[in-house]
Amino acid sequence: MRILITGAAGRLGSALAPRLVEDGHDLVLSDLHAPADYAPSSALGFVAADVRAGGLEDAAAGCDLIVHLPAWHGIHERSRSEADYWRLNVDGTFWMFQAAVARNVKRVVFLSSLAWHSAYGKYGFTKRVGEELCEYYRQNHRISYLAIRPADFTPTSTFLEHGTRLLYGGVDRDDVVAAAVASIDHLARPSNDEPSGTIVNAVRRNAFEAGQVDDWEVDPLAACGRIFGGAAQELVERYGLDIGRRPTVVDPGLGGPSIGYTPTRDFASFIDTLWLLDQSLGLPTVRTLPGP
Ligand SMILES: NC(=O)c1ccc[n+]([C@@H]2O[C@H](COP(=O)([O-])OP(=O)(O)OC[C@H]3O[C@@H](n4cnc5c(N)ncnc54)[C@H](O)[C@@H]3O)[C@@H](O)[C@H]2O)c1
Structure with missing residues (x-):
């Protein structure tokens, strides 16, 4: 498939892109700036765009699916205002869907968050609105979506902190990449049904009850x-x-198992x-x- 990744230079995008290339997908990357390791000579296309202002139509042309990543998240709560969160997380998602409609892209993977559950935090609230936008575009424009709600995978300062976090609320970034790949594979399956909407909790494996x-x-x-x-x-x-x-x-939810997401x-x-x-x-x- 031809896939547009917005926010491609970030923590998830930079790990997801090489994995999708390995799987044989054709990629278009988009972000404010090219990813650090991006080579203009590479076969991957790069389109600089600010999702808050729209203008993703060129990047989305000819794509079968969009993976939408840009957001202020939990770690930005102190440094970013409500207006900042709204403009990037909500307006940015709205304009991504507008480009999907304009270019007839019928599949979207939206990165939500487990913060969805803290609905009236600045961050969780915008992810709730983001998921509502997914549902709006499913019902009104027949776009199938997968909303992934990852646990915390922000970088830790040491390997030991990373490992200890896996006992609590954290998830390994590789498992979030696996959730995104399973989501893309799920949306790629041909279906004559109504456009689908699925929610996946990207959480770690549970080794105990x-x-x-x-x-x-x-x-x-x-x-x-x-x-x-x-x-x-x-x-x-x-x-x-x-x-x-x-x-x-952690609560694995129902969506992950239904699309074959198995954290390791x-x-x-x-x-x-x-x-x-x-x-x-x-x-x-x-x-x-x-x-x-
Ligand atoms: N990191 C986590 O622990 C975590 C947990 C749960 C959910 N998520 C969600 O996963 C997604 C990806 O997270 P991440 O850690 O890769 O984020 P990140 O902050 O590392 O990357 C976000 C990317 O978006 C780009 N961006 C910012 N503003 C932009 C704009 N106006 N236009 C275009 N691009 C812009 C940034 O340049 C950056 O490359 C986000 O939606 C986030 O809310 C992340």
């Missing part, structure tokens, strides 16, 4: 050993990982990687390794 972590805070290290094994217990102690809070069971990363997979790094690199390097 709520009942297994009820008494976690009584002795976190022992509970960690019971669930993740002796090696996990040893590594948590050696690297001083902050696992004092009771871990959370969690605290257990992090411990496997940490174990390998620990064996080959030794403690000081692992401690300072930047988060992925």
Whole structure:
């Protein structure tokens, strides 16, 4: 398929684009500025555009699907105003849909957020309106959409923080890429049905049930050993990982399983990687390794 990625230079877009090229898709990238590693000689097209002002029609011409990413998100709540959020997250999404209508693009993957649930936060509210726009364009312009609600995948300062976050509310960026790929594959399937609207929670794998972590805070290290094994217990102690809070069971929702989204990363997979790094690199390097 020919796919337009808006916000392509950001954290998700820069990981998603190479994966879609590998899968044989033809891409058009768009952002305020070209991605850092973009080579003008590459086969990928790049169109500079500010989504708040419209003007995505050229970029969307000939495309089968748009992946829409630009947004102010959770980490910008202090530095950006309500008006900033509205202009980028809501107006930007509206103008993306206008370009889809103008160029007859019938499939959209919209990056929403789990912050959707905190509906009256500045960020979650704009994602609610964004999902409403998806539904409006489904009903009025027959555009099928997939709205992905990822958990937090913002960069952490170290690899150890990244891994520890996978015990709580975080998700690995690779799993969010997998959710986007599954969404695109789902929308690519031919269908004679009404245009579809699907919501997917892009969350990490659950390695435990709520009942297994009820008494976690009584002795976190022992509970960690019971669930993740002796090696996990040893590594948590050696690297001083902050696992004092009771871990959370995340809600996978219904949309992910229905489109074949299967997350593969969690605290257990992090411990496997940490174990390998620990064996080959030794403690000081692992401690300072930047988060992925
Ligand atoms: N990062 C997370 O933890 C997280 C969690 C949940 C949901 N999300 C959602 O996923 C999406 C992608 O997140 P990300 O982490 O890749 O974001 P990011 O901030 O890394 O990237 C956003 C991109 O949008 C571009 N952009 C900003 N303003 C623009 C404009 N006016 N016109 C065109 N492009 C513009 C930026 O240059 C940037 O390249 C967002 O919609 C975000 O709300 C992210």
